[in-house]
Amino acid sequence: MKKIATGNKAVAEAVKQAKPDVVAAYPITPQTEIVETLADYITSGQLSSQYIPVESEHSAMAACIGASISGGRTFTATSSQGLAYMHEMTNWAAGARLPIVMTNVNRSLAPGWNIWVEHTDAMQERDTGWLQVYVSTVQEAYDTTLMAFRIAEHTDVLLPVMINLDGFTLSHIMQPLDTVELGNFIPPINLPNAVDPNNPGGYGTLTGPADYIRFRWEIERSMRDAFPVIKKTHEDFFKSFGRRYGFTEEYQCDDADVIVIALGTLGKEAEVAVDILRKEGIKAGSMRLRWFRPFPKLDLAGKDVVVIDRDYSFGFGGVVAHSIRAKNQMEVFSVIAGLGGQEVTYDDIAVFVRNRHIGEEFWFGVNNHV
Amino acid sequence: MNTIAEIPNEEYILKCTSACAGCGSLLTLRYVLKAAGPDTVLVMPACCTAAFQGIYPKTAFTVPVVNIAFGAAAACASGMSSLFRATGRKTKVIVYAGDGGTLDIGLQAMSGAFERGTDFLYICYDNEAYGNTGMQRSSATPLGAKTTTTPAGKPEVKKDIDAIIDAHEPPYQATACSSYPQDLFRKVQNALTFRGPTFIHVLSPCPPGWRYPTEKTVEIGKLAVKSGMWVLYEREYGKITINAPSKAAMKKPVALEEYLASQGRFKGIDSKTVEILKQQIQKDQDRLAAEEAAP
Numbered sequence: 046m047k048k049i050a051t052g053n054k055a056v057a058e059a060v061k062q063a064k065p066d067v068v069a070a071y072p073i074t075p076q077t078e079i080v081e082t083l084a085d086y087i088t089s090g091q092l093s094s095q096y097i098p099v100e101s102e103h104s105a106m107a108a109c110i111g112a113s114i115s116g117g118r119t120f121t122a123t124s125s126q127g128l129a130y131m132h133e134m135t136n137w138a139a140g141a142r143l144p145i146v147m148t149n150v151n152r153s154l155a156p157g158w159n160i161w162v163e164h165t166d167a168m169q170e171r172d173t174g175w176l177q178v179y180v181s182t183v184q185e186a187y188d189t190t191l192m193a194f195r196i197a198e199h200t201d202v203l204l205p206v207m208i209n210l211d212g213f214t215l216s217h218i219m220q221p222l223d224t225v226e227l228g229n230f231i232p233p234i235n236l237p238n239a240v241d242p243n244n245p246g247g248y249g250t251l252t253g254p255a256d257y258i259r260f261r262w263e264i265e266r267s268m269r270d271a272f273p274v275i276k277k278t279h280e281d282f283f284k285s286f287g288r289r290y291g292f293t294e295e296y297q298c299d300d301a302d303v304i305v306i307a308l309g310t311l312g313k314e315a316e317v318a319v320d321i322l323r324k325e326g327i328k329a330g331s332m333r334l335r336w337f338r339p340f341p342k343l344d345l346a347g348k349d350v351v352v353i354d355r356d357y358s359f360g361f362g363g364v365v366a367h368s369i370r371a372k373n374q375m376e377v378f379s380v381i382a383g384l385g386g387q388e389v390t391y392d393d394i395a396v397f398v399r400n401r402h403i404g405e406e407f408w409f410g411v412n413n414h415v
Numbered sequence: 416m417n418t419i420a421e422i423p424n425e426e427y428i429l430k431c432t433s434a435c436a437g438c439g440s441l442l443t444l445r446y447v448l449k450a451a452g453p454d455t456v457l458v459m460p461a462c463c464t465a466a467f468q469g470i471y472p473k474t475a476f477t478v479p480v481v482n483i484a485f486g487a488a489a490a491c492a493s494g495m496s497s498l499f500r501a502t503g504r505k506t507k508v509i510v511y512a513g514d515g516g517t518l519d520i521g522l523q524a525m526s527g528a529f530e531r532g533t534d535f536l537y538i539c540y541d542n543e544a545y546g547n548t549g550m551q552r553s554s555a556t557p558l559g560a561k562t563t564t565t566p567a568g569k570p571e572v573k574k575d576i577d578a579i580i581d582a583h584e585p586p587y588q589a590t591a592c593s594s595y596p597q598d599l600f601r602k603v604q605n606a607l608t609f610r611g612p613t614f615i616h617v618l619s620p621c622p623p624g625w626r627y628p629t630e631k632t633v634e635i636g637k638l639a640v641k642s643g644m645w646v647l648y649e650r651e652y653g654k655i656t657i658n659a660p661s662k663a664a665m666k667k668p669v670a671l672e673e674y675l676a677s678q679g680r681f682k683g684i685d686s687k688t689v690e691i692l693k694q695q696i697q698k699d700q701d702r703l704a705a706e707e708a709a710p
Contacts (some may be wrong), residue, residue, distance in 0.1 A: 065497055065500075066501060066502070067494055067497055069493070069494055069500055094605050095497040095498065095501045097493055097494065097497055097531065098531065099490060099493070099527055100523060100524070100526070100527030101527070102486065102487065103490070103524070104489075104490030104493070104524045104527055105490075105493045105521075107483060107484070107487035107490035107494065107496055107524065108490045108491065108493045108494035109492075110483065110491055110494060110496035111481070111490070111491035111492060111493060111494025111495035111496075111497075112481075112497060112498040113455075113459070113494070113496060114481055114495070115494075115495045115498045115499060116498070117494075117498040117502075126555075132708070133484050133487075134484060134487060137483070137484055137487075141477075143552060161684075217551075236621070239480045240456055240481060240495070242453060242454045242455060242456060242479055242506055245474075245477055245479045245481060246474065246477070246480075247469065247471065247474035247476070247479075247480050247482070248479065248480065248481045249472045249480060249481065249482035249483070250468060250470065250471045250474055250480070250482060251465075251466065251467060251468070251469070251471065252470070252471040253470060253471070256472075257473050288427060315605075334416060352640070397421060408635070412564065413574075
């Protein structure tokens, strides 16, 4: 069914169709519309989930953990400070192997108070064992949320999934949305080790070093096993609903001399910059990174690479730029742009490409050698 | 319940846990589980009991135990209870947390769960300090007690968590003590008959922390009640009943000095602090008695 929706509404619509048993959430700008919409669906009987209006994000994730460890499908949404406050429990969710699905509407971290888009909030969750995907359109937010439940709950994965959605530039903008008849695309949840008093055991008991490192390896093994599960889910989604997704979305990359890599809405904006540059005779392409954990293999051999990071690791560099440097054994032009909602247009992106300095780092709007 | 013989023989804690000799929490949990029975899940934050439950792949408890982060027990139990009730399961959800996990780091999550009417029983076993990390002060440590972070004795009075719980108007709340197993057993069974959040605050003496010989745990708990340092009572829909041992103690108390002298943690306590403790006890007793007498 075709409609018009915000990114937040699209996520809520997908969650409604995935029918979680429990939604536990705490409001935070710019995510609030998601949990408000879900509360409305539940109150009006359109969704039969239990809604737990917790007193904090730490408790939101803890409540999801309690419901998930007991065998239920769970969902929560957060952003920025909320995600940071939840951090202790995001580690717990992954360590306990619970397929919790969460939308994080990306927003900068205080101080100063700033409610606009930035990816550092999610990047700080990079090493927790959550799968991470970044979306760029309202349709993609909806489609990816549906796929997230299936991927998280797959027995080869059993890890939580975080869907990242740019604050305001995606959460609050309206675009066309084509909703699907879900059918049995998401199989019923069936967790193999759910809490059962008839088969009692200890969950998260004291664990010695030999077992602890084995459990950590099993998280990593499942991360690696997630690649084929994600690929198959993308394929089945295309077969069922006709929209194609990959680990990246590539635009004019095949013959490109220079490739722009970015996440979320900036990655989509880069496609317009590519069109401008191509008209000038610059063979540019855009490779928007969708899945960040597990981190996919990128084919970048022989190309100049411009990475736009809407995040930063202080004392080190842009997180995406570094990931590509390390995984592909190559130098890149690292652009730090869009922090705290700083406006970055396709014209700006075209300038980054024209004036690239491979091996250097450039802070947009701060130093101006580009 | 009149005699200890009426408490079921079934044990839900296996022998040879790594709890300290004379552990009051072990005694408390033993009777909590006897009263709750096998269709029970324990949600346990970081605490002494989490440390002596056994090391993977073994566990000393015969009901499922969900370990959870220090400040998150009540929220985790909320999610669990919500799912169980929505799917028609009657499994009892019991948070078993220490005084740190309840009065301090777990207070916000607990308040939230009580305010939301979560169907669960919250047991706080109170050893009046952070036992698992080696006896640092908590907000449950009494005035004048020495801990590793209050080597000169704690300068502040014990936080009244029961009054905080009372403000949430739960259908049932009680205090108990591991030295009175019949009373504890009855209160747990009673709490589990209510729908909604219930709370039992159990004084659970700690030999290494309170610095007394391991064989004295039951005796020390009884002295706490007899001296008035600990009052046994319960509130059902707000109506308070002070239990018989505390009624007797209010009429004819054992001298507080006897309780204080029984433990190394109060060694060298000055007479002014003892006087403040006595005034505090009298004030609490007067308040509870007046509440009971009120129509």
